[in-house]
């Protein structure tokens with residue numbers, strides 16, 4: 001499956017597909033710009049099946065990771081997160097995430113932070129250096 005998808009930066013053309021996938025996963029786009037998203041698409045480029053976004057307000061942070069329910073447990077979510085972690089790692093010390101899926105991020109090497117973010121959400125970070 002891994003070779004049947006490719007990851008790329010999102011563009012304005014992807015806005016509708018990103019919104020659709022977010023709503024399928026009961027997630028919001030909030031104020032995140034489409035340029036801050038990456039997408040996983042099928043190799044024939046007909047379907048966007050996964051998305052992730054990195055924002056940098058107070059610190060670099062993974063805002064969203066979502067994979068279409070029909071395509072889960074195939075490594076796509078991990079591939080999206082690794083793509084973000086591998087982008088200019090020398091310019092960032094840590095990437096944070098506030099998540100309801102700590103086991104998923106733990107498997108990717110994220111560590112639990114002390115901070116409390118919001119009820120039900122666990123704050124984690126990935127040490128880049």
Ligand SMILES: CC(C)(COP(=O)(O)OP(=O)(O)OC[C@H]1O[C@@H](n2cnc3c(N)ncnc32)[C@H](O)[C@@H]1OP(=O)(O)O)[C@@H](O)C(=O)NCCC(=O)NCCS
Nearest residue numbers: 064065066067072073074075076077078099100101103104
């Ligand atoms: C979380 C999510 C992105 C994972 O995507 P995925 O493509 O299914 O993940 P992967 O196939 O790369 O899974 C990697 C590992 O994490 C585990 N995992 C995946 N989702 C998990 C979850 N929600 N909770 C705990 N473990 C999870 C898998 O079992 C797998 O473990 P393994 O390597 O031992 O087999 C996907 O389930 C999703 O879109 N969920 C809804 C949105 C969400 O909760 N996003 C995260 C909050 S920011």
